[in-house]
Amino acid sequence: MKIESYGKINLGLDVLYKREDNYHELSTIMQQIDLSDILTIKDIKEGIKLESNHRDVPLDSRNLVYKSWEKIKEKTGINRGVHININKRIPVAAGLAGGSTNAAATLKGLNELWDLKLNEEELRNIAVEIGADVPFCTMGGTALAEGIGEKLTKLKSFKNHQLLLINPGMGISTVEVYKKLRLKGKRTLDTNKIISSIENNDIKTLSDNMINVMEEVVLENNPIIEEIKNDLIKYGSLKPLMSGSGPTVFGFFDDLDKLHYCKDKLEEKYTKGIVVEGKTI
Ligand SMILES: C[C@@](CO)(OP(=O)(O)O)[C@H](O)COP(=O)(O)OP(=O)(O)OC[C@H]1O[C@@H](n2ccc(N)nc2=O)[C@H](O)[C@@H]1O
Ligand SMILES: Nc1ncnc2c1ncn2[C@@H]1O[C@H](COP(=O)(O)OP(=O)(O)O)[C@@H](O)[C@H]1O
Secondary structure, eight states, rough: OOEEEEEEEEEEEEEEEOOOOOOEEEEEEEEEEEEEEEEEEEEESSSSEEESSOTTTTTTTTTTHHHHHHHHHHHOOOOOEEEEEEEOSSSSSSSSOOHHHHHHHHHHHHHTTTTTTOOHHHHHHEEEEEEEEOHHHHOOSSEEEEEEEEEEEOOOHHHHHEEEEEOSSSOOHHHHHHHHHOOOOOSSHHHHHHHHHHHHHHHHHHHHOOBBHHHHHHHHHHHHHHHHHHHHHHTTSSSEETTTTOOOOOOOEEEEEEEEEEHHHHHOOOOOOOEHHHHEE
């Protein structure tokens, strides 16, 4: 069985406060994009064997795919073996939920392969035990995510908007970014404005109002992110934003020719990085 495992961007990310369980309460708009990994899942006699084309992906119990298999065993009592090949195309530790989407795809894949009949709600309840971004990844599309990311409100579809994603070629630890955050004790992101722009299919107003409160602390040690944002604007993007805990930056385009011109320019400059054209799905 082959499954496509799609990444996400945050069309705005606000961190409200630190909770007693040490997680943070969020208000974020999550958007699935067509940049994906391919998972190939096969039955084997017992245990789990992982394989990947990407050297930064752990092939043991640290992999979120491994955690999905363990959780399925624990929740359903089923004990079957599986071989999973993870063909990585989503940059790793990039703020694009690469590991989380692989975990979600594994939950859905095993549910189908083993005919477990878990419904969407049951899948989401298992997903949150694997990671905060995993419930959204099982759902996809466009959603407001609150709580630690697991309280999801589906929004109107925001499909087919063209964007460029620029990753400077290094990874950033989500845990470290949460640790460094300087919380303001009030809302920074106007989520209603983002939601109304989505409803009006208005990428310009959306882009103008996108804020990610994690940018400030990530920028301090990674000035290249500001440079990428400036270059995106210089070559025709609408106002860009860092996704999640970074370092990937994305910008929307109202014209495909402009996007291709910008892509050429940024590919020439960021030779150590990754420049990918994508769209919202
Ligand atoms: C920042 C975001 C925004 O979408 O995305 P990424 O940049 O990772 O893609 C997410 O909140 C990342 O979610 P995810 O990566 O699934 O988090 P988890 O694995 O559950 O948690 C990793 C660690 O991040 C911190 N964490 C995560 C989520 C949250 N709401 N509050 C937190 O404080 C905790 O320290 C936790 O131990
Ligand atoms: N299937 C997976 N794909 C990528 N990274 C994974 C996976 N499973 C575990 N990881 C670990 O998760 C870390 C965060 O990676 P990733 O999920 O791509 O980033 P982010 O949380 O920024 O979206 C990586 O450094 C890697 O060690």
